[in-house]
Every structure is written in structure tokens, then in C-alpha cells.
Amino acid sequence: MTDPQKILELKAINKSFKELVVLKNLNLEINSEEICCLLGPSGSGKTTLFKIAAGLEKADSGQIIKAPGNRFAYVFQAPRLLPWKTAEENLIFVQENYGLEKEGKLRKLLFELSGLIRFKNSYPHQLSGGMKQRLELIRAFAIKPDLIFLDEPFKSLDLKTKFNLRKLISLIQRESGISIFLITHDPEEAVMLADRIYVLAAETTGIKAEIKIEQKREQRKISDPKLYRKLEYLREIFTDLVSDLEYQTSELKNLF
Numbered sequence: 001m002t003d004p005q006k007i008l009e010l011k012a013i014n015k016s017f018k019e020l021v022v023l024k025n026l027n028l029e030i031n032s033e034e035i036c037c038l039l040g041p042s043g044s045g046k047t048t049l050f051k052i053a054a055g056l057e058k059a060d061s062g063q064i065i066k067a068p069g070n071r072f073a074y075v076f077q078a079p080r081l082l083p084w085k086t087a088e089e090n091l092i093f094v095q096e097n098y099g100l101e102k103e104g105k106l107r108k109l110l111f112e113l114s115g116l117i118r119f120k121n122s123y124p125h126q127l128s129g130g131m132k133q134r135l136e137l138i139r140a141f142a143i144k145p146d147l148i149f150l151d152e153p154f155k156s157l158d159l160k161t162k163f164n165l166r167k168l169i170s171l172i173q174r175e176s177g178i179s180i181f182l183i184t185h186d187p188e189e190a191v192m193l194a195d196r197i198y199v200l201a202a203e204t205t206g207i208k209a210e211i212k213i214e215q216k217r218e219q220r221k222i223s224d225p226k227l228y229r230k231l232e233y234l235r236e237i238f239t240d241l242v243s244d245l246e247y248q249t250s251e252l253k254n255l256f
């Protein structure tokens with residue numbers, strides 16, 4: 001088997017904000033047709049890394065290597081839908097940048113898959129939070145990118161919506177072959193979705209672990225011992241943080 005083609009490679013990336021070193025000698029790569037999860041505690045530099053990879057923030061040093069001609073799409077934490085355009089017009093608007101506005105069939109399919117077909121003429125303020133997130137997601141797919149950056153797409157969603165959205169990403173990704181680079185705080189989510197997981201740790205300011213998951217995504221069950229071991233390993237990485245927190249909360253008791 002030939003090596004999968006690299007879509008994006010980061011080499012020896014360094015980034016500081018004044019005296020705060022956020023990323024130090026960081027290396028990672030994303031291959032075509034893979035879902036790559038970036039996992040790490042709050043403040044470990046996930047969004048900073050993301051912005052650097054997406055070219056929205058400048059690294060102090062290091063290399064960002066992209067395959068020429070590749071198209072990237074981004075879904076940020078803060079919603080970026082245009083409030084004066086309907087759901088479908090929001091998709092058309094981004095498609096126009098790439099001459100894809102005539103791809104009505106693709107839009108229809110994306111609206112159907114995401115369960116938003118009845119709402120394609122609604123304005124963003126008429127949609128629920130979860131619906132808006134689905135819309136942002138299909139808008140990213142609508143430009144037929146090679147890679148989509150998703151910054152915590154499941155944040156503050158209820159379990160059912162989260163599960164459905166995860167399934168939607170998984171399905172569209174499988175059929176389209178688009179690569180996905182996704183930030184999450186949730187080890188279980190990473191294990192269920194990713195082909196490759198990078199763990200960022202605050203104290204080392206670099207990649208603490210890289211984990212590959214070979215099982216087919218549709219067949220994964222968290223009870224599968226192989227998967228569960230990987231999940232346990234990921235959870236162990238965060239144990240230090242949790243024990244710190246327990247110490248601090250025990251101090252809190254004396255203050256009440």
C-alpha cells in the first residue's frame with residue numbers, strides 16, 4: 001500500500017505570547033481522507049495550533065507545508081453565519097467564492113443529510129443552537145474542501161444532538177473523503193471519531209502522544225477492549241490535571 005498523501009504538515013512549530021510559551025517544537029501531519037483529533041486540556045494551545053495550521057496566526061518559527069491547490073474550510077467556535085441570509089443563501093454565499101453556486105444538488109443532499117431541508121429558507125435566528133451548528137458544518141462541506149478545521153463542533157450540545165452531529169460528520173466524511181482536523185476536550189469522542197489523535201499537554205507545550213485508531217469508524221464500540229484501552233490511556237494522560245483539581249477543591253471546603 002502506498003503512503004497516504006499528506007494534506008498538511010507542521011514542522012518544528014514554536015509559538016509564544018510574550019513570555020508564555022504555548023507551542024514548542026511541535027510536529028504533526030494530516031493525511032488525505034482521515035479524521036484527525038486534537039485533544040488537550042484547556043489552555044494547552046489547541047486553538048493557537050489550529051489558527052497557525054489554518055494560516056490565521058503566525059508561528060514564531062517552523063514550517064507549515066500544504067499540498068498546492070488544496071482547499072481548506074473552517075468552522076469556528078463562534079458562529080459565523082450571515083444573519084441576513086437564509087440557510088441556503090449562507091451556503092451559496094461561500095460556494096460563490098469557488099464558482100460552486102450552481103451545485104444545487106450538493107446543497108440539497110447536505111440539507112437532507114443534516115435534517116435541515118425544511119429549514120433551508122429560514123434565517124439563522126429562526127434556528128436552534130444545534131441546528132445552527134449543523135448548518136455551519138454543511139456550509140463547510142459545501143465548498144468541497146480537501147480539509148475542514150472544526151474547533152469544538154460539539155461544544156455545549158446535548159447528548160443526542162452531539163451524537164447525531166458526530167454521525168453526520170462521520171457519514172459525510174466517509175462518502176466525500178474530505179479530511180477533518182477537529183479539536184475536542186473529550187477522549188471518548190476522539191476515540192470514536194478519529195483515525196489519528198494528537199494530544200497536547202500544557203506542561204510539555206508539545207505533542208504528548210499520537211495515537212492511531214485502525215478500526216473502521218462505523219464498527220467502533222467503546223466496549224471493544226482494544227478501543228477501551230486507548231480510551232483509558234487517554235484518560236490517564238489527564239489524571240495529573242484532575243488530581244490537582246481535587247487538591248484545590250479540598251482546600252475550598254475550609255473556606256465555606
Ligand SMILES: Nc1ncnc2c1ncn2[C@@H]1O[C@H](COP(=O)(O)OP(=O)(O)OP(=O)(O)O)[C@@H](O)[C@H]1O
Binds near residue numbers: 020041043045047049
Ligand atoms: N492572542 C493571544 N494573546 C496572548 N495570549 C494568548 C493569545 N491567544 C492565546 N493565548 C494564550 O495561549 C494559551 C493557549 O490558548 P489556546 O486558546 O490556544 O488554548 P486552548 O487549548 O484552545 O484552550 P481551550 O480548550 O480553553 O479553548 C492560553 O494561556 C492563552 O491565554
